[in-house]
Amino acid sequence: MGGSVIIKASNLVKWFGEGEARTVAVKQVSFEVQYGEILYIVGPSGSGKTTLLSMISGILRPNEGSVVVEDQDIWKMNDDELADLRLNKIGFVFQDYHLFPRLTTVENVAIPLILKKMEWNAAMKLARDYLDIVGLKDRADLQPVKLSGGEQQRVAIARAIAGQPDILIFDEPTASLDGDTGRKIVEFVKTNILNEKRAIIIVTHDSRIYEYADRIMKMEDGKIVGYESGYENSQQHEK
Amino acid sequence: MKPVSGIYRVALKLLMNDKSKFTALLVGITFAVFLMVMMMSMFSGILARSCAPVYNIGAKIWVMDPAVNNTNSSIPMPDYILSASRSIPGVKYAVPLYFGSALIKLKDGTYQAATVVGLDDATLFGRPEMLEGRIEDVFAENAFVVVKDAEYAKLESPKIGTEFEINDNRGTVVGIAKVASSGLFGIPTLYTTYNRAITYIPSARFTTSYVLIEPKSEADVPGIQKAIAKLGYEALTRDQFVKKVANFYTFKTGVGMNIMLMTAISFVVGLSISGQTFYTFILENIGKFGAMKAIGAKGNELISMILVQAVVTSLIGYGFGVGAASTFMIIAKWRVPGYAAQLTYQTLGLALVMVMIIAAVSSYIGVRKVLQIQPFDIFRG
Ligand SMILES: Nc1ncnc2c1ncn2[C@@H]1O[C@H](COP(=O)(O)OP(=O)(O)O)[C@@H](O)[C@H]1O
Ligand SMILES: [Mg+2]
Numbered sequence: 001m002g003g004s005v006i007i008k009a010s011n012l013v014k015w016f017g018e019g020e021a022r023t024v025a026v027k028q029v030s031f032e033v034q035y036g037e038i039l040y041i042v043g044p045s046g047s048g049k050t051t052l053l054s055m056i057s058g059i060l061r062p063n064e065g066s067v068v069v070e071d072q073d074i075w076k077m078n079d080d081e082l083a084d085l086r087l088n089k090i091g092f093v094f095q096d097y098h099l100f101p102r103l104t105t106v107e108n109v110a111i112p113l114i115l116k117k118m119e120w121n122a123a124m125k126l127a128r129d130y131l132d133i134v135g136l137k138d139r140a141d142l143q144p145v146k147l148s149g150g151e152q153q154r155v156a157i158a159r160a161i162a163g164q165p166d167i168l169i170f171d172e173p174t175a176s177l178d179g180d181t182g183r184k185i186v187e188f189v190k191t192n193i194l195n196e197k198r199a200i201i202i203v204t205h206d207s208r209i210y211e212y213a214d215r216i217m218k219m220e221d222g223k224i225v226g227y228e229s230g231y232e233n234s235q236q237h238e239k
Numbered sequence: 240m241k242p243v244s245g246i247y248r249v250a251l252k253l254l255m256n257d258k259s260k261f262t263a264l265l266v267g268i269t270f271a272v273f274l275m276v277m278m279m280s281m282f283s284g285i286l287a288r289s290c291a292p293v294y295n296i297g298a299k300i301w302v303m304d305p306a307v308n309n310t311n312s313s314i315p316m317p318d319y320i321l322s323a324s325r326s327i328p329g330v331k332y333a334v335p336l337y338f339g340s341a342l343i344k345l346k347d348g349t350y351q352a353a354t355v356v357g358l359d360d361a362t363l364f365g366r367p368e369m370l371e372g373r374i375e376d377v378f379a380e381n382a383f384v385v386v387k388d389a390e391y392a393k394l395e396s397p398k399i400g401t402e403f404e405i406n407d408n409r410g411t412v413v414g415i416a417k418v419a420s421s422g423l424f425g426i427p428t429l430y431t432t433y434n435r436a437i438t439y440i441p442s443a444r445f446t447t448s449y450v451l452i453e454p455k456s457e458a459d460v461p462g463i464q465k466a467i468a469k470l471g472y473e474a475l476t477r478d479q480f481v482k483k484v485a486n487f488y489t490f491k492t493g494v495g496m497n498i499m500l501m502t503a504i505s506f507v508v509g510l511s512i513s514g515q516t517f518y519t520f521i522l523e524n525i526g527k528f529g530a531m532k533a534i535g536a537k538g539n540e541l542i543s544m545i546l547v548q549a550v551v552t553s554l555i556g557y558g559f560g561v562g563a564a565s566t567f568m569i570i571a572k573w574r575v576p577g578y579a580a581q582l583t584y585q586t587l588g589l590a591l592v593m594v595m596i597i598a599a600v601s602s603y604i605g606v607r608k609v610l611q612i613q614p615f616d617i618f619r620g
Binding site: 050053054059060079080083084085086087088092094095098100102103107111112114115117118119120123159163171 | 244245246248249252253256257526527529530531532533534535536537538540613614615617618619
């Protein structure tokens with residue numbers, strides 16, 4: 001059973017500010033993510049979803065609690081070890097993509113490879129392959145600004161998967177996309193990227209894509225308020 | 240290429256593909272380097288000119304009145320200094336040198352000032368290299384040797400045999416000489432014998448401008464200097480004399496201070512233009528650096544990216560600046576005979592140091608900013 005858990009978060013607490021101004025964004029949250037699953041985190045704006053994602057991915061240090069990723073207690077690591085964890089185990093698709101406007105699409109995708117010290121030409125070649133996977137091979141030498149929103153999203157996905165991470169994290173991936181594009185992207189990720197050695201976590205409040213979730217974790221006011229299976233939810237949604 | 244070079248390549252692309260910022264940075268640094276190099280070259284040119292006689296005469300030790308601060312304002316010394324010098328232990332030989340100025344009356348009746356160097360009659364120590372004629376001819380009646388430098392034309396380009404009037408005496412050109420460096424003051428130079436110089440050119444009671452000493456060995460130099468000091472005079476090695484003259488121009492005249500001020504201003508202007516531009520560049524890309532950090536770039540990798548951006552830009556600007564300054568000087572030398580700027584290794588080195596300071600300061604600001612970013616802030620959008 002323990003072997004099927006890729007992320008184990010225990011009693012996570014995070015607050016911002018001090019004294020009167022203190023807001024507790026995440027309150028005593030514990031949960032697990034299994035290998036091979038797509039977990040959604042849903043909840044109203046300000047309920048602590050991004051804060052929680054940041055703590056389980058080695059970006060934001062919790063005030064209390066622990067995060068174990070593939071048997072490593074990540075908040076006992078130093079900054080460089082955390083950077084290596086993010087580089088090697090985790091792929092991010094940021095809400096507003098954060099592509100480099102001065103680099104070409106293929107160079108953007110190659111960033112994790114270059115950070116992994118892969119030789120330049122080899123990195124470019126591999127990055128092209130990943131662009132091909134997301135169906136953007138012919139856009140490789142354009143700058144990201146020349147691409148549509150959905151295409152930029154796919155570039156961000158190609159960059160996130162290029163480093164071969166075990167955990168893919170999407171923060172509101174479809175927020176700025178129309179319904180069809182959003183569904184296509186999540187469907188694509190589920191069929192082409194997800195496998196038994198990986199897990200995908202998606203933060204969203206887009207119910208149109210709920211049908212692709214294995215589990216949906218609901219948050220409110222910094223706490224988990226329940227789970228639903230994605231399939232059930234989408235049935236309700238369609239009624 | 241080493242594998243690590245990838246992030247540097249990314250760093251350079253980030254900067255260079257931002258054409259307007261990159262151009263602004265280059266222009267700022269190029270401009271600053273150009274001005275700094277020009278200022279310093281002009282200054283070293285002036286210094287080299289001001290020390291020209293010291294190099295041209297070539298003596299190892301110069302004895303002079305302590306109040307002398309540049310070659311052309313020599314203060315005559317009594318004759319006993321020469322004989323006293325000759326009896327100092329460690330002195331191989333000592334000769335007098337006359338250094339003064341005279342008025343030459345040209346054929347058209349106008350007057351031209353000239354520097355007259357009077358060489359010791361017995362040895363002709365400090366003799367120039369001859370282009371035409373023989374130096375020994377300087378012993379002939381009324382004989383003078385004319386130096387063919389940038390100022391030669393001011394004497395109406397005389398030839399061997401040309402006659403002229405010098406301070407109401409007759410003079411005849413018996414030879415044309417060349418010297419290693421020409422003087423600062425833009426007046427022609429004539430060589431003659433010491434005795435003719437002091438008889439043709441009216442002077443005060445004392446006549447010896449300098450006593451030139453050849454020591455038996457380097458080790459004798461300090462002893463000689465002490466002995467001369469006891470007489471109330473000063474014995475300087477060639478380098479010390481050059482330094483004294485340089486210090487005079489640098490600190491006691493407006494020339495040095497003004498040029499140093501201009502150099503400092505160019506430095507500050509360059510620093511602020513490029514520091515400011517680089518800082519704006521970092522600020523505009525702060526989100527991208529944050530994303531890099533979130534993806535897994537380590538602190539020292541981001542630092543080295545910024546350093547590479549700053550150093551490479553500075554070196555390119557340095558190259559352009561030095562190139563522009565050299566081109567300017569080459570054209571100026573070609574158009575203006577006697578143009579006094581010279582580009583020395585010290586100037587190049589000093590400008591490089593200043594450019595590296597500009598790069599260091601600019602990147603320090605950028606590095607601090609980038610290390611402060613929290614990837615979480617990027618994550619939240
Ligand atoms: N850096 C911060 N400083 C202060 N408050 C913050 C910061 N980050 C998040 N918060 C607060 O924490 C709470 C949860 O934020 P967040 O995790 O971004 O929510 P969500 O992603 O669910 O919209 C909000 O009240 C937010 O204002
Ligand atoms: Mg959020």
